[in-house]
Amino acid sequence: MSVARSTDPDRIGFDPARLARIDEHFGRYVDDGRLAGWQIVVTRRGEIAHSSTYGLRDREAGTPVEADTLWRIYSMTKPITSVAAMMLWEEGRFELTDPISRWLPEFADVRVYEKGSALQPYTSPAVEPIRVWHLLTHTAGLTYGFAQVSVVDGLYRAAGFNFGVPAGADLATAVRGLARLPLLFQPGSGWNYGVSTDVLGRLVEVVSGQPLDRFFADRILGPLGMTDTRWWVDEPDAKRLAALYTPNPATGRAFRADAIGRAALAEPPWLSGGGGLISTAADYHRFTQLLLRGGKLDGVRLLGPRTVRFMTRNHLPGGRDLASFSPAELTETVLDGVGFGLGFAVVDDPVPSRVPSSVGEYHWGGMASTAFWVDPAEELTALLFTQLMPSGTYPLRSQLRQLVYSALVD
Template identity: 40%
Template sequence: MQRRDALAAIAGGLAAATISGANARAAPSGAFSLDRATIDATLRQFVTAGRAAGASALVWQGGAERYFGAAGFADREAKRPMQRDTLVQIFSMTKPVTGVALMQLWEQGRFGLDDPLARYLPAFGAVKVLAGTGSDGKPILRAPSRPIAVRDIMRHTAGFSYGMRDTAADAIFHEINPLALTNTLDEMGDKLARVPLLFDPGEEWSYSTGVDVQALLVEHLTGEPFEQHVRRAILDPLKMTDTGWTQPASRLPRFAASYTKADGSLARIPDEKARALNFGPRRLTMGGAGLASTLDDYMRFARMLLGRGTLDGTRILAPSTVDLMATNQLDPRITRRFFLPEKGAVGFGLDFAVRTAQPRTATENRGTVGEFFWDGAETTLFWVDPANDMAVVFFVQVTPFDGTLHHDIRAAVYGADYLGPAGD
């Protein structure tokens, strides 16, 4: 479960976003009014309808905090309320942090995006592609049509499995188990290189272990343990003091419990299982999951991205690098996109989904052309909306992943009819 989770152009002109108590509805110009009461009511409904034990949201817009709200419980059984400093497992919202760490090294000239991955991680020079199944039931393998490029591991086009599909490669993935917490990052890479690719690099989009390979690449390029490097290069400079893979026992009372939804009701996931990534014994620091964070900490990361790489005078990335990451990297010929269309009219940049067109149906998530975002397995979400000078972080802890919560929190922020500016 922990592995699931996922800018054609910067939208022309800034939308005139205002803050008022009126109902949030779309205007012809694409402007909207942020309605605090609507967001409050939406968070409460998530709890009263049994969709989540607790929920919280934080909105930053126009250089200031515009909304904070929370409803329900971080720990339903202990009657501990969801609060601003509640720590949650953000799972795949770890991925953008890893991507930023790798792109810092790209800015330093340590690698090229189109370099063969095997130049730095030789084990991936021997990968094979799944070409079918023989009459003996064994997978048929062949050499890939081209090497995996570094860009591929950042946009999920390398062909790696994530164990999420019903293929022979996924079966081998589960058997080899590269993401076992008992592996080091090096061992993860060696094992993953033995799993057949689902397709030739660059041919399809499929959510994958590519971001864990990014972490391995960071470790090899820097000679520094990945967790230590991210702390030094990103978390400490951004003053994200509560965020990390390894958490001290003193923070346990602030951790949200995790819940799974079955038969219409929520059941608590045992704490020892839910918190294994942060408190249990492990050797693996995943690039694709494992961080725990608070609303305020993750908002500092989102605000850095909204600021095109800089927050409070601290530069993490160059503006052009953030723009590159938030630009759709998928060739139009990449039409097979495993589950990505569920996110709406989006493409994919470097570790972010990016909105490329206005919402096309009433059921699609509200959003603005040029926004970039990602989410986590327990239904957490963040997005950065440059057109409205806004960033939003939304926390719940519920599995299986529930995209309806994202639809509804976005509708609460923007208004159910919001389309935003058309973009270029």
């Protein structure tokens, strides 16, 4: 185990002995084989209270998790894409209520699934256009093929949208293909996790006039000093990349998943604003500090503080929570008492979820069990990195909250 602290935890309100429970608890996941390794960082008031690593980034190679290990962050890409969109919004380039067909005309005449099978679906015209805020809040009616919950998910898979996009498609081509598929529901009438942020990434490209990777590099990653965050890992850094695992159904032990994991070693054919980035704990720590500090870090301002506060309020109609507004289960967050803002899940009431947090805390996670949260009330951030797919296999996120908040004693 490697632990490095940059401050006295007592001074910023943490009990060191209680913080030590984090490593003891999560160490058991590695010791019994459920995880290969992990990295955890907890900060308060801009100072690191707890930073630790445990286990192996590549169990088969015997290489340990280190401070600079590269992790597939998958859906933790989504908040970065949402920040990119809101940077353009702050420039007056669009309004949140604008129909996206203004820039993506393929969405001008979308249809909505009504009934029937994947072989013979019945659809009707959308009565409400997909608007920018629908993409940011996952209320557009878009979905994921790999969800395997609805008939529309099956239509996505049949069209080549499962864990990726049809062979040879770039982002523009993929989005045009998505626009030809029916929506799961009328825009704004429900919440469903899906490709909304990928479409948002294409919107960023068209509005900005830059490819998404160039916009990220020029406007976000470069200015913030997130020098290790990238879309793929080339040969010189390949040894730093953590291997991807999935649970063996017979034993529960983490089993290597190279068929999906090796995709991170080659330039992707399309730029997924919903799940394409690879990063480090140090880099994503800088992103969470930007958010905690109201859009400015080390003299670099990407967003105004009021924009960040606006993004991290619950934007679901009527102040609904995900449990009452979502047609399907989700493993990236708890649903009860949790709303959704512009790119983030937002805690409205921690009691229904039975997980400690603060009202106004916002968060998200990734498919390989990575997670982060930002708690403005406590001036706290937390990061969890591992590489076990799917997320939700074990209650890692809720358990980290238990351990962190119970160690906060001021």
